[in-house]
Amino acid sequence: MKPRPPTMREKKRYLLVRIDPPFPDPDPKELYFAVVESVTSLFGDAEAARMMPVVITCGSGYAMIRCIRGYEEKARTAIVTLTSVGERRIALHAVATSGTLLALRRKISMLSLISFEVVASLRFRDREYAARRYPCQKVDLHEKGIKSQELLFLTQDDLEES
Amino acid sequence: MMDTDACIHPYPAGNSSVRRMAIEAGALGFSGIVVPGEMPGVYQGVHIIPAVLIRENDIRKVTGQIRKHGASGILIFVDAGDTGFNRAVLAQTGVHGIRSIHRIPKNAFDHISARLAHENGIAVEIDLYPLIHERGVSRQRVLNRYNDLMKLHSRFQFPLILSSNACSVLDLRSPEEIRLLCSLFGMNKDDTNQALRTISTLLSPLESVMVVP
Structure with missing residues (x-):
């Protein structure tokens, strides 16, 4: 064709x-x-x-x-x-x-490539999370667990204060 | 004059801290965010503006809440209700905005309410959350309600505010994206820009010059 x-x-x-x-x-x-x-x-x-x-x-x-x-x-x-x-x-x-x-x-x-640092284990408010640290203080937390896997969007300042 | 998201709900109501919300809102192009129950401040160049949300059905309880928070200088928003309730709220001094217009019966916010909102400088909130998250009939109903609101706005010119009601950084939208969403119910670019800046006007209203003897 x-x-x-x-x-x-x-x-x-x-x-x-x-x-x-x-x-x-x-x-x-x-x-x-x-x-x-x-x-x-x-x-x-x-x-x-x-x-x-x-x-x-x-x-x-x-x-x-x-x-x-x-x-x-x-x-x-x-x-x-x-x-x-x-x-x-x-x-x-x-x-x-x-x-x-x-x-x-x-x-x-x-555009600048998105870079991050993986933190295997981090405690926040008595719960265990895996974390990704981005530039500009941003930190994403993924809860470790089978039942609920909560996702939190925080900053470095929040983690230092808790 | 700054572009402000008129209401967000950070952690623990949502999954993002207020600081993270401020960073993301700043990156999207906002200069301020309104956060119920938060302390005023500035984080990474983004103004955090405190507010009180009054969710009562009884006008006497609303009056009591306004009296309680009125002197603190923070923004006071009241959830809309039936016709009589809305008119009573819009006649109150100290109220900055009326919200949840899309949840009330169709004629509960009518031309008299619109005129009262204009006369008393009380802003009417357009909640973008249902436009983003709802699908089908429920979104159509919200679009229909906002179309009706825009008809009243073009006649009475009451102030409007735009809020994402974001519980997560993933719910935040940039001013440009908000302009696109608002075009769905016939809100033009100038009205959207003005609505994004209404919070600044509510915080420092224009007053007539007083002659002090």
């Missing part, structure tokens, strides 16, 4: 979104289903079909989402209402919009 000439193809836009919390990376397929679900629930099936949202890549705390040109604002609005991927609580924040993937890849390379 002969491919459609470029002038007759649909124009696309690419969104760079920051994933919060950045680690562990969500499964791209699960993220795709979550994005489609939030678009469909907010704008309906007809608009989702016109928008055609697709997750291109996902990793290192960032994801790239493609949509049809003219629908990028609606895609960003739908992304604001995304709260979970599978069972995991998540938030996506749009960082940039571009007409090419190359421009977004350049943008990612300009």
Whole structure:
């Protein structure tokens, strides 16, 4: 089959979104289903079909989402209402919009990589947690346990005070 | 004038400490956050503004609570109720805002309440939490209520405030994202910007010049 000439193809836009919390990376397929679900629930099936949202890549705390040109604002609005991927609580924040993937890849390379230090065991309010320390005093605590695995977002000052 | 999230609920109500909320809110572009029951302060450049949430159905109890907290100079927000309750609350002095408009019956906040809110400079809260977290009919109902509120706002020009009611840093949204969400119920960019800055106005209201003899 002969491919459609470029002038007759649909124009696309690419969104760079920051994933919060950045680690562990969500499964791209699960993220795709979550994005489609939030678009469909907010704008309906007809608009989702016109928008055609697709997750291109996902990793290192960032994801790239493609949509049809003219629908990028609606895609960003739908992304604001995304709260979970599978069972995991998540938030996506749009960082940039571009007409090419190359421009977004350049943008990612300009952004500082998210670094963290893992602390195997830490006690907070008589409970045992595994911790991730990020720059700017941020500390994420994951409770160790089988029944409940509480997730806390604190700062270094909070840990020193407790 | 600073962009302020009009209500958040940090640890122990939520899973994020107030300091962490302040860091994340600052990174998203806010200059202040309103935190019920917290001490005033500044953390990493973000103002922490204390508030009291009054959740009573009886206007006498509300009056008592306003009298108790009125002198402390903190923001006082009252949960909305039925028509009579709302009118009575909006006639009170010392109230800064009325909240949970999306939870009350449809006509409980009517044109008379809107006029009272305008006359007394009492802000009406738009809670973004249900827009983000609800799905289906319940979100449609909230959008419908906010559409109605915007119609009243365009006529009476009462102050509006925008709050994420975030219990976690994952529930916080940036001012730009809030503008996108507000466009869903017909709130334009200028109104959204103004609503984000209303808290500053509530903290230091414009008063007419007094001549001291």
